[in-house]
Amino acid sequence: MATIKDIANAAGVSLATVSRVINNGPKVGDATRARIKEIMKEMGYRPNANARALVTQRNPSLGVVLAELSDPFFATLAHGIETVARQKDIQVLLSSGSIQAKTEMKAIDTLMEHRCEAMVVHSKALSDEVLVDYAKEIPGFVLINRYIEAIADRCVWLDNYAGGASIAKHLLSLGHKKIAMISSQYQIDDPILRLKGVEDELNAAGITIDKTAIELATPDQEGGETAMQNLLSKGIEFTAVVAYNDAMAAGAMSMLLDHGIQVPSEVSVIGFDDVILARYCRPKLTTLKYPIEMMGIKAAELAISLAAKKQIEDSAIVTHKYTPTIVKRESVAIANK
Template sequence: MATIKDIANAAGVSLATVSRVINNGPKVGDATRARIKEIMKEMGYRPNANARALVTQRNPSLGVVLAELSDPFFATLAHGIESVARKKDIQVLLSSGSIQSKTEMKAIDTLMEHRCEAMVVHSKALSDDALIEYAKEIPGFILINRYIEQIANRCVWLDNYAGGCTIAKHLLALGHKKIAIISSQYQIDDPVLRTKGVEDELAAAGITIDRNAIELATPDQEGGEQAMQNLLTKGAEFTAVVAYNDAMAAGAMSMLLDHGISVPNQVSVIGFDDVILARYCRPKLTTLKYPIEMMGIKAAELALSLASNKQTDQTDETYKYTPTIVKRESVAIAGHQ
């Protein structure tokens, strides 16, 4: 791996000049600064966290990479992480990965450059191998909302498959047999596993979901509206709708009501996550509770513990969470709708 001396030699400058660039110090011209940064990038140089700490004397920080910053789900996750950092008087550095591999990688690399040895990462686009390598390099690297067997003790994750099974069991118990699914167009683990859980549980009851009754869209309210519009346009038959998340469920309910279809009197709708939106929908949304704030707290505690060597990395403990159903007003008994 390249050293600061290698960078200085390649750029034809002093070690002090390279050090100023690394630590965003003064007295370096823009052209020289840009050239040194380009050489650092070409040589794969990554500033040593401990060395920079001696220079900057900054407080320890906790890095966080989320998929989106505006989504209520990720805001809840961030709140859990921040509550731990606040109690420990630790700065939180937040970045977005946008479910794109290059963006996720850049976000993690940037946090490493800011000497984050404790990091909570929500990554859906990077490969398992890439994340395993980061876990080897970053002492307090914790992966949230994803499970990789090789670094199981670094993963805080939800059993999405079990969540799908729970939804199907609930609808079956209420007599629903014609079920539609509106899910995320991003073919990442979460929607795939939730849908598989629903389909497997229904199959065990002798029910197969009509392919015509499955729609994929963006995992937000607009996507929920569009997916429901497509289902109605195709004439799909269903008495209940399973939504990938609460935002899609809210959009779907809005579209149903726009078409004069009552929820749950004519069609039941169930979501996933139990974000604050679910409690303020009309009707209030039946959903599965995703304990994301609790998981964020656990992830932050683990990251900081590993980074400070208070916990061995050789533990066999796993951190799996299971979603539970929250019954409200958007689901009714089939035939009594």
């Protein structure tokens, strides 16, 4: 017997679109609706209670879509979500989006197929419009680490711009004026906003970062090493390096030490996230704390409440935005020149 997934594959559309047709929902063009119905007829598909459960029945499970499963940052996020699910005796179904639109959509659709009405989604590749449509379709759909105004009450997000500005203020307070940056090569909001926060704060102090002092690479240790190698190869003079995240900061420090450059006496390095790696770098990494576990807890609680049709107080909306704070350790010192 054909399933809703078979219909979606044959029609080349998402499970959400087929579900809308089955339940006479909006947001489906007449031509697409007619084509899907024709395919359903050809494949002998008949809507039944199981199919309609995608949008009408509750299931005691919480769907989670993360960018990567092996990254310590996302492991911490998953731990916060799992803590809430365990307390409420709810099963967690986990999937990876890999920062690719097709993969993120497939992950969400698969969770819909498993009838998850509560869902915490980390999506960087899908458009705002697609995510808003999912939020309309899934009662407990919550976005983590992203803000979309149209569904602001379902977004649990970090003020990355403020984080970048905080980094710049801290370095300026220590006399740093020659600052380099290593950031993620992915053109998503997080690195763009962090970089803008740093640049705007420095510009306000009369300091401009030369574009040659900004290197983009993969947001991991290897990327940090590569970015730092490129900066050193250019012969650029700098007293501090701002890294997109702790992994890149660790890679950058390793490359500096390989070249006989001491951290922080010669060059200061500051990261972002405060994952466990930051505490075990040598020197220990000064960084911005990203309260991702706390945000994961909030997102899970919100998703479960929305799925249960519980009313969320308007005052709770303002608590969905979080601000990173500086954790001072050993990798940043007063500028030496």
